[in-house]
Amino acid sequence: MSPFWRCFMAILEKDVKIELRSKETVATVVLFGVVLTFLFAFGFIGDPQTNLAVIPGILWAALLLSGALSIGRTFAREQENSAFTALALSPTPRSAILAAKVIVNIVMILGVMLVITPLIAVLMHVDLSGHVVGLSSLITLSAIGFALVGTPLSIMAVGARFPEVLLPMVVFPLVTPVMICGVRGSAALLGTSVDLNYMAWAQMILAFDIMIGLGAFFLFDWMVSE
Amino acid sequence: MNNRASEVTPSSKTPLLWIILGAAGMFLAHYLVFIYAPMESTMRAAQRIFYFHLPSAWLCYIGFIMCAGWSLRYLMTQKSEHDALALASAEVGLTFGVIVLTTGPLWARAAWGVWWKWEPRLTTMAILFLIFTCYWVIRSFGGDNSGTRRFGAVLAVLGAPNIFFVHIAVTRWRGDHPNNVGLEPEMRVVLYSCLLIFIIIFSLLVRLRYRVHMDERTAIALSRRLSRIGG
Amino acid sequence: MSQEVTERARLEAIDLTRAFGEHYALIEVNAQWRAGEVCALLGPNGAGKSTLLCLLSTLMAASEGEVILEGVTLSRQSAAELRGKIGFVGHQTMVYGALTALENLRFFAQLYHCWPAGVHGDIDAEDQWLMESIRDVGLEQAAGRVTSGFSRGMSQRLTLARALLPDPAVLLLDEPFTGLDRAGIDSLCQLISDARDRGTTVIMSSHDLETTARLADRALVLKRGRVQAFEELNREVSLSELYLRSAV
Numbered sequence: 001m002s003p004f005w006r007c008f009m010a011i012l013e014k015d016v017k018i019e020l021r022s023k024e025t026v027a028t029v030v031l032f033g034v035v036l037t038f039l040f041a042f043g044f045i046g047d048p049q050t051n052l053a054v055i056p057g058i059l060w061a062a063l064l065l066s067g068a069l070s071i072g073r074t075f076a077r078e079q080e081n082s083a084f085t086a087l088a089l090s091p092t093p094r095s096a097i098l099a100a101k102v103i104v105n106i107v108m109i110l111g112v113m114l115v116i117t118p119l120i121a122v123l124m125h126v127d128l129s130g131h132v133v134g135l136s137s138l139i140t141l142s143a144i145g146f147a148l149v150g151t152p153l154s155i156m157a158v159g160a161r162f163p164e165v166l167l168p169m170v171v172f173p174l175v176t177p178v179m180i181c182g183v184r185g186s187a188a189l190l191g192t193s194v195d196l197n198y199m200a201w202a203q204m205i206l207a208f209d210i211m212i213g214l215g216a217f218f219l220f221d222w223m224v225s226e
Numbered sequence: 227m228n229n230r231a232s233e234v235t236p237s238s239k240t241p242l243l244w245i246i247l248g249a250a251g252m253f254l255a256h257y258l259v260f261i262y263a264p265m266e267s268t269m270r271a272a273q274r275i276f277y278f279h280l281p282s283a284w285l286c287y288i289g290f291i292m293c294a295g296w297s298l299r300y301l302m303t304q305k306s307e308h309d310a311l312a313l314a315s316a317e318v319g320l321t322f323g324v325i326v327l328t329t330g331p332l333w334a335r336a337a338w339g340v341w342w343k344w345e346p347r348l349t350t351m352a353i354l355f356l357i358f359t360c361y362w363v364i365r366s367f368g369g370d371n372s373g374t375r376r377f378g379a380v381l382a383v384l385g386a387p388n389i390f391f392v393h394i395a396v397t398r399w400r401g402d403h404p405n406n407v408g409l410e411p412e413m414r415v416v417l418y419s420c421l422l423i424f425i426i427i428f429s430l431l432v433r434l435r436y437r438v439h440m441d442e443r444t445a446i447a448l449s450r451r452l453s454r455i456g457g
Numbered sequence: 458m459s460q461e462v463t464e465r466a467r468l469e470a471i472d473l474t475r476a477f478g479e480h481y482a483l484i485e486v487n488a489q490w491r492a493g494e495v496c497a498l499l500g501p502n503g504a505g506k507s508t509l510l511c512l513l514s515t516l517m518a519a520s521e522g523e524v525i526l527e528g529v530t531l532s533r534q535s536a537a538e539l540r541g542k543i544g545f546v547g548h549q550t551m552v553y554g555a556l557t558a559l560e561n562l563r564f565f566a567q568l569y570h571c572w573p574a575g576v577h578g579d580i581d582a583e584d585q586w587l588m589e590s591i592r593d594v595g596l597e598q599a600a601g602r603v604t605s606g607f608s609r610g611m612s613q614r615l616t617l618a619r620a621l622l623p624d625p626a627v628l629l630l631d632e633p634f635t636g637l638d639r640a641g642i643d644s645l646c647q648l649i650s651d652a653r654d655r656g657t658t659v660i661m662s663s664h665d666l667e668t669t670a671r672l673a674d675r676a677l678v679l680k681r682g683r684v685q686a687f688e689e690l691n692r693e694v695s696l697s698e699l700y701l702r703s704a705v
Binding site (some may be wrong): 011013017221 | 514560
Binding site (some may be wrong): 123149152153156157166169170173176177180181182196199201204207210211212215216219226 | 271301302338354356357360363364366373376377380381383384385387388391392394396398
């Protein structure tokens, strides 16, 4: 096994083990997502047509907000006892750290969305059962995009001893394309918007993911040299 | 010490010619826009905003793209000059961005009756402006260490191509282009003269800001050397 | 000093300088360390001891100057290779609280890929090998316990076990004795001198002069970022004497 895969698997295994044991991050992030869902539901509940129209916005806002929390939490774990220093001092390829953390964050965001999406459908009296495939592909692509932007920046923020509150401020503008495409795509799916097929929007998120992914992995070695 | 001192020399000449050109150009631009340019039939005087608005928008984009380019360069070389150029370009880009985002709504109010429209160019500019404001805030408050520089550089490199996506996304979402009115020859003359003048001012500002940043760094390096000798 | 120069140094610092903003933490440090020696790093707070250790450990990049480990200059390209040869124990314990001692070591062994021949791939043999190093630091009773319940001393032992796992060429210790009881200090000393006997270069900063004196072969004294003294310790030059002399 190449060093990349060996370290990638080791970090992934370690994170999963810690999460299964403490369940701290999952619990925090999912609970946060649920609270958000209720807040949005209180704020936007109306007649059936309005509900259908606002659901995409709620879903993607929830995705971004709980994603930001998830990324913050996964790094809080590394910063406890400065364990990240030990990781940085080991001969681990930097890209393996990034890849493992991106995967962890994607799984985390998808986990939250798995809870939130049905909940929002129930609270807003909307039947989403006919759009499972479309919605999940849009959400998955968005989660990948968000994790690809947020993870390298948060790793760098750890190194730069950066106030963590600045992170969402930086990440959210960068993921605007994901937000627009996700919301428009699911609106197309639910039939509240007639501009384009949802596939076209999904393709755009995919293109965004690929571009950011290439950029992040290409640059990452330069990002954390200290 | 010597090589540090020599870093300062090439930029220490005051670009007097450029300053004169820029200042004279600005007067000329005002003359052209307000007196020379013919009155547009539908939008009347409000149309004149456009002569400053469009060149500013182009230069704002150029500033941000330059920032991304120099940032990429900086990530690869770790050279202080490249970082200073990136920062200077972003700052000047932001300055022109402020012009765009002030003149834009004024024009929109006159043309469309609303201050803001979810229109591709407007939205793209707003997002881009937001990203580079973040860049600037981080560079200003994060302290001038290599961590902050690198963070800013990555932000710029990831942020600039982002714009491409925002633009396409909004175009698909709201295909509401501002109608490209055919310009009269005089209008064209005014527009391109303004663009040329703005380019002069833009490059002058980038150069001066770059010099300020480099001088600041030299000053810090020198005071470090002093403290080293003393301590 | 002159006779060491002829011997090939294991670790070298050449004009090593590090600035934070306008402040210099380390100024033109030149030093060479041999294989199998323990070097004490002394100096008042803020003298640059931690900074020097951070630079040597690849954790920080030097503002000027270079670090050479076994003839290879530390750079972005060589960092990954060199990191495998450096063990570092810092102020923080750098272990994962939710994992057991054994799991912590297993994780780092995977990253360093430092399994001895024939052990890799066989989970039981791997665990056995890891248990050996846990036994070396006297944690065998707690190997299966989650480290968040560990005392400072226990965490410190585990950290040392982690640092020693790849049998590093250079072992860097930043204040390793803080928070340890007498027995803990004794066993740590034993581990350090064992490592020295295996040929490891040990560089440690400490305020515990008495304990350091038991181990150190040489001492490097820093003051305001500069090397104040770098001398062989023997009957004529004792550690406390050197420290006092340079502190004045």
